[in-house]
Amino acid sequence: MVNVKVNGIPVQVAEGSTVLEAAKKANVKIPTLCYNPDLSPWASCGICVVKIEGSNKMLRSCCTPVSEGMSIISNDPDLVQTRKTVIELILSTHPDDCLACPRNQACELQTLAQEFGIREQPYKKMVRDIPQDTSTGSLILNPSKCIRCGRCVEVCQEMQGVWAVEFLGRGESIRIAPAADVKLGDSPCIKCGQCSAHCPVGAIYENDQTKLVWDALMKEGPExxxxxxxxxxxxxxxxxxxxxxxxxxxxxxxxxxxxxxxxxxxxxxxxxSADLTIMEEGTEFVHRLTGALKAGMQQATADKSMPLITSCCPAWVDYMEKYYPDMIPNFSTAKSPxxxxxxxxxxxxxxxxxxxxxxxxxxxxxxxxxxxxxxxxxxxxxxxxxxxxxxxxxxxxxxxxxxxxxxxxxxLPESEPDSPLGPYSGAGVIFGATGGVMEAALRTAYFLVTKEELKDVNFTAVRGLSGIKEATVHINGIELRVAAAHQMGNIATVLDQVRKAREEGRETPWHFIEVMACRGGCIGGGGQPYGATDEVRKLRMRGIYDNDEKQEYRCSHDNPYIKQIYAEFLQKPASHKAHELLHTQYKERPLYLK
Missing domain, CATH: 3.40.50.1780 (Rossmann fold)
Structure with missing residues (x-):
């Protein structure tokens, strides 16, 4: 531990902590813009500058480590003026169309301008007129609003391992775009939206389709x-x-x-439909497992029937088709919920x-x-x-x-969903968190193999925010090794181990793998409310598991409406009709479209 002072307030922090982290522990807010707790400090904007007592040198608090006895000054007239000047310079290259911006009232630059009382623009406006990129259909890239903080680049390259965007140009002409200056839709982009979730302004945002829905809701008469x-x-x-x-x-x-x-x-x-997914995917897993036990697990690795990899996340599916097409035989054919x-x-x-x-x-x-x-x-x-x-x-x-x-x-008063496609089990709701699909599948896989109900349906080993979670589950004397990975940058580690085992003729390290593209799973998705941190993700996950625990049925196969849909329509899991409606296929996709 290291003892420091922030504006005279003594505080003790772990060795290696930054000045910004020490200030937070002392309940002192230092303004930031390029910084995000999910990312490595980038130190590009300079708004978080501080002084160390005895020196007039300004240091960037997001990347400056503390040292024993350090006395930090986070607020004096020089610091306030410096921060204000930095914000004014950024604003001089930023459009003034806040009222029509998708980040209006949720923009970090707008908030800083308000906090620093900026009412005039002392610098000449130099807004770049660069056309929007709408090529993905999911996300819109508006380079004119980009403040070049670098968050989207860090997210895409370091967190997600996709490398769809990077810095192009130098000096005043620098901008963020896909490599080779292609359209985003022609790049390796997997549409996960983490760039939009981490962008502090309105430079990247979701393609708003609410007008289409309003139009459909308002139609009357024959239409x-x-x-x-x-x-x-x-x-x-x-x-x-x-x-x-x-x-x-x-x-x-x-x-x-x-x-x-x-x-x-x-x-x-x-x-x-998450319950429905479990019935189809769980049945598929049991079929593959049964075949692997007969043929031998090592042979199952060689012929690619094992491991089975989940397919609920469309960003992960896109990534797999582009980066790991050799894994297509391992992908569950079950559609997403x-x-x-x-x-x-x-x-x-x-x-x-x-x-x-x-x-x-x-x-x-x-x-x-x-x-x-x-x-x-x-x-x-x-x-x-x-x-x-x-x-x-x-x-x-x-x-x-x-x-x-x-x-x-x-x-509003509370109400219930419409039957028969509304009532759900606890297993269905935990799909929203990393490890949830795995846990839901294991609850039903146990039943499908043993024809007995689990006494304890909670598989806590696959819960939490660790990037890669592993567990060993015993079902009827069968030892199942499972893994759950989230945040695309962690996925390559898992898949490369499977590839290596296959190349060396060894049994795969795992029999069942869950993948979710976003940190925390869907609760941290690119379309969720802005401002997600690990603290926020943990609270969202807690809400998911609380919902699971209060359900009458905790397993997908126990949902009476799931039993009804098979009895009345789908016949049985993995039936011909189920395959026609509930399953899909995959194909290799190029990283860059020509």
Whole structure:
């Protein structure tokens, strides 16, 4: 431990801590812009400068380590003026269209300008006129708003390991764009949206499709649509942040009511189709495991039937097809819960409700920007004969719609989802957190193998924010080795070990692998409310597991509505009809499109 003072306040911090971290522990706020706790200190903006007593030299607190006896000054007239000048210089290259900006009232630069009382612009405006890039369909890159803080580059390269964007040019002409200056949609971008979640301004943001949904909701007469909606597990524990409540606050019942007041005719829950996913993916895993036990695990590694890798995350699917196409045989063919629900709405539910599927407008509310890409990624996303999910909105877009409609969200009564595609088990809701798909699958895989119910359904070894979590599970004398990895930068470590085992003719280190592209899983998705940190992610995860624990059914196979859909429509897991509607295929994709 190291003893320091911040503005005369004594504080003790761990050796290696930065001045910024010491100040936080002393309850002293130092303004920052390029800094983000998820990322390595970049020190590009200079707003976090401080002085050390006895020296007039200004140091950047985000990357300056503390030392024993250091006395830090975070606030004096020179420091305030320096910070104000830096903000004014940044503003001189930034557009003044705050009212039309997607980050209005959620912009870190705007907040700093307000805090420092900037009312005039002393420097000549030098805003660059660079066209927007809308090529991904999920994200919009607006280089004119870029403040060159470097956060998106760090996120994409270091956290996610995708390398879709980098710095191009030098000096005043420097800007952020894909390598070779191609369009973002032609780059390795996987549409995860972590760049937009970490951008402090409106330079990268989700493609807002709320107008499409409003148009569908407002149609009348012969053009009227039956509007159905589904909400993902992670949405329910994050939406509250957009209305001033703490992260992790579970507002599931109020969300159902809000969606009805927006005008949706049917309100379903993606947790139900998460249960459906487990039935299909769990059955697939048991089939592969049975075959591997007969042929030998080493042979199963060689013929690529093992390990089975989850396929719920569309950003991960895109990454795998681009970076690890040799792993395609290991990928579960089960669609994501979003797409399974879309298919069931326009087939099973349409028939039960006696609604023409051509007249159904299917909307999903997701924590993820990549889901916008997923709903039209290939022909299997049209398995109902129509586009299974017509449009995907993020949590942020839903919050805007609720506010636009003048709904007093926090004072709404709670309600239930519509049957039969609404009621869910606890296993369905934990899909929203890293390790949740694995845990849900193990709960049902145990039953499928043993025909017995688990006494304790909690697999806590795969929970938490460790980048790679491993566990060994024993089922009927079978030793299963599983891994759950999240944040794309951790994925290569896992997959490279599988590749190495295959090359050396050894048994794979794991039999079942869960992958989620975003840190914390879907609760930290690129479409969630801004400002996610590990503290926020932990609270959202707690909300997910609390929801699981209060459910009557904790396992997907126990959900009576899941039993009903198989009895009435799908016949059994992995049936021919289930494969037609609930499964997909993959293909190698080039890193750069020509």
């Amino acid at each position: 009227a649509k039956t509007c159905a909606v589904q909400i993902a597990p992670a949405v329910r524990v994050a939406l509250a942040e957009s209305f001033g409540l703490p992260p992790g606050t579970d507002l599931t019942g109020k969300i159902y009511t809000a969606l009805r007041r927006l005008g949706f005719d049917a309100v379903f829950d993606t947790n139900f 979003q797409q399974m629900m879309g298919a069931m709405i326009k087939t099973y539910w349409a028939a039960k409700a006696k609604v023409d599927p051509a007249k159904i407008y299917s909307v999903s509310i997701m924590p993820c920007t990549a889901k916008k890409f997923e709903n039209s990624r290939d022909e299997s996303m049209y398995s109902s004969g129509y586009k299974d999910v017509d449009v995907t909105l993020t949590t942020r877009e839903l919050a805007r719609m609720i506010k636009q409609a003048g709904i007093d969200f926090l004072n």
